[in-house]
Amino acid sequence: MAWTLRLSEDEEAALSAQAVAEGRSKQEITRDAIRTYLTRQRTWDDYLSEGPVVFG
Numbered sequence: 001m002a003w004t005l006r007l008s009e010d011e012e013a014a015l016s017a018q019a020v021a022e023g024r025s026k027q028e029i030t031r032d033a034i035r036t037y038l039t040r041q042r043t044w045d046d047y048l049s050e051g052p053v054v055f056g
Contacts, residue, residue, distance in 0.1 A: 005030060 007015065019026045 015026050
């Protein structure tokens with residue numbers, strides 16, 4: 001998947017400072033933050049299959 005994230009100059013500077021402080025790339029920090037956000041916001045509005053759901 002490809003996407004573009006546009007940050008303000010202040011946000012870009014803060015991300016750069018965080019990258020230096022943590023010794024990680026800005027891409028790595030951003031990827032982890034988006035993954036965490038998506039995991040926390042995940043909801044399943046529709047069933048994943050059309051058949052009955054069987055547990056066990």
